Amino acid sequence: MLSGARKIVSACWRPVRRYVRMNRDDSADDDHRFSDDALLWSRDLERHFLGEFSFAVVQANEVIEDHSQVETGRAATFIGVYDGHGGPEASRFIADNLFVHLMRLARDGGTMSEDLLKNAISATENGFLSLVRRTYAIKPVIAAIGSCCLVGIIWGGTLYVANLGDSRAVVGSLGHSKKIIAEQLTKEHNASVEEVRQELRSMHPDDSHIVVMKQGVWRIKGIIQVSRSIGDAYLKRPEFSLDPSFPRFHIPEPIRRPVLTAEPSLSTRVLQPNDRFLIFASDGLWEHMTNEEAVEIVYNNPRAGSAKRLINKALKEAARKGHMRYEDLKKVDKGNRRCCHDDITVAVVYLDHELLSEKIAVPELSIQGFVDTTGPSKFSILQEKI
Template sequence: MFSGTKKMASACWGPVRRYVRMNRDDSAADGEICTDDSLIWSRDLEKHFLGEFSFAVVQANELNEDHSQVETGHAATFIGVYDGHGGPDASRFISDHLFLHLMRLARDRGTMSERVLCDAISATESGFLNLVRRTYAIKPAIAAIGSCCLIGVIWGGTLYVANLGDSRAVVGTLCQPNKIVTEQLTREHNASMEEVRQELRSMHPNDPHIVVMKQGVWRIKGIIQVSRSIGDAYLKRPEFSLDPSFPRFHLPEPIRRPVLTARAILAHKTLTA
C-alpha cells in the first residue's frame, strides 16, 4: 500500500510539468497571454482533475525580483508566488528548489500534508542560507536579499496553503449563479498590522527598537516591513551583519537572536465540486 502511494505521489505532477517565471526574456507558451504591460500575465482555462482553472499574475516589483510558478498534473496542482526584495537571488532560488523539495518529501512520505509543506519551506530556507554563507565574502549584499513565499497545493480534493510574508491567499466559492463568496485563508506578516507588532514585541521584550515608525510606516528595526521571509540572512544570523558600506541595511549593533523567521503559517480546505 505504501509503495502504491509513493508511486501516486510521483505521478501527480510527472505527466505535465510547467514552470511559470516572469522574466523579460521568457516567451509565452501556447495559451499564455502576455499583455503590453510586462508585469501582467495570465493563462486561459485549462482542464484539471476537479474541473477547470485559469490564473492571472500582476507583478509588483522589478521584473527580476518577483517570480510565480505553476505545476500541473493529472492529480495535483502546485502554485507558488515569490515576492522578492533586495534583489532576485532569493525568489529565483525558491522557484528552483521549493517544488523539488516538496515532491521529494511527498514521494518519501507517500502523501501530501501541511507538514510536508512546512518541511519543504524549511529545506529551501536552509539551502538559501547555505548559499549566502558560501558567497558572503565576495557578495556581502546577498545577506540582505529575501523573498516572501505563498504556495498552494491541490491534492486529492484538498487545498493546502503555506504563507510567510505579506502575500494573501483568497479562495472564492460559487454559491449561486453570478455570486461568489470569498474566504481569506492566510494573514499577512507585515509590521503595519497591530497583531504583528504585538507578536514581535512579545518575542523581543528587551529590544525597544524591534518595530520603529519610519517615514510614516512601521518597520522592523526601522528597515523592513515583513516579519517572515526566506533569506534576509542579516536579520536572522549575527555573522551576516552587513558591512557599514551598505548603509541602507546596516544595523547599529549585531542582532542577538533572529529578528525575522521563515516559519510558515499553514492552512487547508476541502474542495467541493
C-alpha cells in the same frame, strides 16, 4: 492639484524602451485592448486535474523580483507565488527548489500534509542560507536578499496552504443566496498588522526598536515590513550582519536573536462544491483591491484571461492614484515603473468538482510565470523508485 499630478507623472515617466515580449497572449477576450503592455505576461487559460487556471505577471522593477509557478499533476496541482525583495535571487531559488523538496517528501511519505509543506519550506530556507554562506565573502549584499513565499497544493479534494510574508490566498465560494463570497485563507506577516507588531514585541521584550514607524510605515528594525520570509540572512544570523557601507541594510547593534523567521502559517481546507475558484497573488495586487472586489471580477467575467483581468484592474487603480492615465502608465519603463506599482503575480485556479470522479488525463506541466518556461512537471518525482 494639477501641479501635484504633473509631478507624480513626471517622476514615473521615462522614454519607453520597447523589447520583445516573451509571451504575448493575444487570445480574444473583453480585455484585448490591454494586450499592448510590454511588461505584462499571461497564460489566459490552461488545464489542471480539477479544472482550469489563468496565470499572469506584470513587471515593475528593473529586474523582476516576483517568481512563480504552477505545476499540474495527475491528481494534484501546485501553485507558488514568491515575492522577492532586495533582488531576485531568493525568489528564484524558491522556484527552483521548494516544489522539488515537497515532491521528494511526498514520495517518501506517500501522502500530503501540513508538516510536509513546512518541512519543504524549511529545507528551502536552509538551502538558501547555505548559498548565502558560500557567497557572502564575494557578494555580501546577498545576505539582505529575501522573499515572501505563498504555496498551495490541491491534493485530491484537499487544499494545503503555507504562507510566509504578505502575499495572499483567497477562495471564492457561492453563498446561500448564490452570491459570491470571498474568504481569505492566509495570515499576513506584515508590521502594518497590529497583531504582528504585538507578536514581535513579545518575542523581543528587550528591544525597543523591534518595530519602528518610518516615513509613515511600520517597519521591523526600521528596515523591512514582513516579519517572516525565506532569506534575509542579516536579520536572522549575526554572522551575516552588514557594515555601514550598506546603509540601507545596516543595523547599529548586532542582533541577539533572529528578527525574522521562516516559520510558515499553515492551513488545510477540504474543498466543498460551493468553492468555485482560488486566487493566489502577491501583495502588489492586494494593495489596489479588496478580496471582495477580486472575487467579483473573477466570478462575473469569462474564465479566459481572468488573472490578466485582475492585474489590469490593479494597474488602472495604480494609475488613478498616481493621477495619470492608464495608457500613459503602460508606457513607463521597468524600473521607473516601480514608483507607480509593484511587480504583481496572480494565479486564478478554477475548481470543477465533478472532475474528481471522472479522472480526466491532463498534461503534467511546469509553468514558471513571466520567464515563460514550460516543461515536464516534477510531479514525476512521485513515480521515481525510492
